[in-house]
Amino acid sequence: MTTAIVFVEHADGTPRRASLECVGAAVAAGATVVAVLTGAGAEGAAAAVTGASEAVILTGGDGYSPDAFSAACAELIKARSAKAFFAASTYRGKDLAPRVAARLDVVPFADCIALSASGGGFEVRRPWLAGRCIATLGTSGDVMVATTRLNVFKPAASGAPAKVSNGAISEAPKARVTSVEAKTSSRLDVKEAAVIVSGGRGLQDAEKFKIVEELAAAFGNAAVGASRAIVDAGWRPHGEQVGQTGKTVSPKLYIAIGISGAIQHLAGMRTSGTIVAINKDKDAPIFKVADYGIVGDAFEIVPALTAAVKAVKAQA
Amino acid sequence: MNIVACVKRVPTTEAEVKVSGDGKALETGGIAYMISFYDEIALEEAVKTKEALGSGEVTVLTIGPADGTKEIRECLAKGADKALLLKDDAWMNRDARATAKALAQQLGEMKADLVFMGRVATDRDNAAVGPMTATYLGWACVTDVIGLEIKDRAGKARVETEHGVETVEFSLPAIVTCNKGLNEPRYAGLKGIMAAKKKPLEEGTALDVPNQTQIVQIALPPARKEGRIVGEGAAAVPALMDALRNEAQVL
Numbered sequence: 001m002t003t004a005i006v007f008v009e010h011a012d013g014t015p016r017r018a019s020l021e022c023v024g025a026a027v028a029a030g031a032t033v034v035a036v037l038t039g040a041g042a043e044g045a046a047a048a049v050t051g052a053s054e055a056v057i058l059t060g061g062d063g064y065s066p067d068a069f070s071a072a073c074a075e076l077i078k079a080r081s082a083k084a085f086f087a088a089s090t091y092r093g094k095d096l097a098p099r100v101a102a103r104l105d106v107v108p109f110a111d112c113i114a115l116s117a118s119g120g121g122f123e124v125r126r127p128w129l130a131g132r133c134i135a136t137l138g139t140s141g142d143v144m145v146a147t148t149r150l151n152v153f154k155p156a157a158s159g160a161p162a163k164v165s166n167g168a169i170s171e172a173p174k175a176r177v178t179s180v181e182a183k184t185s186s187r188l189d190v191k192e193a194a195v196i197v198s199g200g201r202g203l204q205d206a207e208k209f210k211i212v213e214e215l216a217a218a219f220g221n222a223a224v225g226a227s228r229a230i231v232d233a234g235w236r237p238h239g240e241q242v243g244q245t246g247k248t249v250s251p252k253l254y255i256a257i258g259i260s261g262a263i264q265h266l267a268g269m270r271t272s273g274t275i276v277a278i279n280k281d282k283d284a285p286i287f288k289v290a291d292y293g294i295v296g297d298a299f300e301i302v303p304a305l306t307a308a309v310k311a312v313k314a315q316a
Numbered sequence: 317m318n319i320v321a322c323v324k325r326v327p328t329t330e331a332e333v334k335v336s337g338d339g340k341a342l343e344t345g346g347i348a349y350m351i352s353f354y355d356e357i358a359l360e361e362a363v364k365t366k367e368a369l370g371s372g373e374v375t376v377l378t379i380g381p382a383d384g385t386k387e388i389r390e391c392l393a394k395g396a397d398k399a400l401l402l403k404d405d406a407w408m409n410r411d412a413r414a415t416a417k418a419l420a421q422q423l424g425e426m427k428a429d430l431v432f433m434g435r436v437a438t439d440r441d442n443a444a445v446g447p448m449t450a451t452y453l454g455w456a457c458v459t460d461v462i463g464l465e466i467k468d469r470a471g472k473a474r475v476e477t478e479h480g481v482e483t484v485e486f487s488l489p490a491i492v493t494c495n496k497g498l499n500e501p502r503y504a505g506l507k508g509i510m511a512a513k514k515k516p517l518e519e520g521t522a523l524d525v526p527n528q529t530q531i532v533q534i535a536l537p538p539a540r541k542e543g544r545i546v547g548e549g550a551a552a553v554p555a556l557m558d559a560l561r562n563e564a565q566v567l
Contacts, residue, residue, distance in 0.1 A: 066457070067457070095447060098443070098446075098447040099450075101412075101448060102451035103451060106413065107411045107412055107528040107529050108448075109529075110442045110443055127537070128534070129438070129439055129441070130441060132536075133333050133534055133536055133537065134534070134536075136533040137530065137532060139528050140530060174487055174490075175457065175487075176486075179483040181481045183480045189479070195566075238496045238497045244438055245353050245438070245496060248441075270540065273564075274566050291540075291544075293543060294548065294553070295549075297549065301552070303550075304550040312557070
């Protein structure tokens with residue numbers, strides 16, 4: 001069987017869901033997965049990586065260094081004659097994978113939405129031009145290096161690593177993380193969330209945007225998203241922007257409120273599971289991609305929807 | 317300080333995508349181009365860094381077609397001192413590795429100290445060329461930067477992850493990839509446009525590196541299932557809830 005090394009991120013000893021989805025994608029494509037982890041709490045997280053046959057914890061250095069860690073990952077890939085290196089398409093994964101690829105002198109692929117075995121190696125499917133077309137790609141390189149889009153793949157159902165071993169990060173770092181300000185809110189990032197409630201210019205001003213936050217809060221675990229127009233206007237931070245110059249998302253449920261649906265926004269969310277649009281303009285392009293639409297005043301509709309969602313959640 | 321801003325010409329956000337008959341390429345006829353969105357931020361940061369340091373020179377570097385000088389002149393009008401166009405007729409098909417190897421060779425030869433690139437080019441969306449180029453050169457690299465300080469031969473950058481904001485310290489030479497929020501790119505003024513005409517624009521040839529990427533198929537995205545308007549105003553909320561719970565089963 002082909003071996004794939006998968007980078008697993010974790011928090012407080014718990015593997016991140018995005019990484020478990022990535023392991024799941026590799027297992028589903030027929031690979032034997034060796035998980036690679038680093039950082040405080042890696043031992044606890046390693047034992048909880050469902051789908052991995054083995055885990056390797058890399059330690060060394062003062063603070064995370066992407067260049068030093070990528071060197072150690074490349075060494076591990078060579079030592080195991082692995083045919084692939086996968087990571088979730090998170091900040092850390094997207095930063096790491098190209099470095100590992102360059103160490104191996106192979107081409108990497110980001111944000112893949114399908115992964116499959118092909119002729120002893122792997123093939124991927126990924127969006128180009130922010131989803132305006134989908135490319136199926138292979139590589140003539142020795143190793144397939146790819147990151148997987150969040151919320152697209154399923155984690156493996158069960159199976160913990162039978163063996164956990166240690167390795168060293170030995171290269172001198174050229175860049176390293178010296179401090180981290182953790183997010184103060186517990187709200188999920190738009191890339192990770194299963195439900196996103198997004199708002200646009202139709203909400204009139206930054207103050208009135210709170211109806212979007214209230215609906216997101218009613219879902220419990222929803223993220224708040226924003227259109228480019230209102231990020232540029234300074235109502236919301238760039239981290240919340242969905243679209244070609246923001247984040248590309250695939251939640252189970254995407255609710256667009258007061259967003260007309262410019263190409264640049266649709267590019268970032270058209271692969272969502274179910275799309276709901278609330279807009280006063282019945283001809284708004286967002287209705288063309290929406291599964292369900294309500295035409296009308298968001299300031300009447302959204303509070304009513306918030307109350308209805310709260311009522312359902314209270315029953316659950 | 318020898319500062320370089322790498323920019324790429326990409327199809328505009330509105331460009332209509334057509335797939336060729338064999339399903340293995342994009343048809344490029346009639347496509348309008350622009351400088352990739354994040355590369356504008358990279359260029360601005362390069363010029364701003366030179367201004368803040370009070371010395372140095374900013375070179376715009378691109379791999380593109382022989383007639384790709386319009387976008388480069390715009391960069392010169394926005395404050396870059398000179399430009400280098402590495403010609404490659406197959407520039408649109410060059411994969412991330414082939415691009416990174418050609419840039420690494422050129423940047424090493426130029427003895428660049430600090431290189432700015434966009435976070436991602438809005439065509440292949442790989443976000444790979446910055447960190448790959450730095451790795452080939454053995455240089456530091458920080459990606460998706462939203463805040464930057466350069467002092468002597470060292471830098472301190474702020475990056476936003478899904479879980480917070482990290483500070484990354486690094487040594488020069490380095491490649492910094494720029495995210496939205498780092499700065500507000502300036503517009504070219506008339507004075508800048510006039511000055512740009514006299515600035516040097518050199519041409520060279522991009523290192524020939526065969527692609528590893530094998531295109532199996534390019535297809536338009538599957539059309540979404542046709543949706544429906546469930547109603548108007550707050551009165552439609554129960555119908556929407558019913559659809560979300562019983563039809564889509566997402567609630």
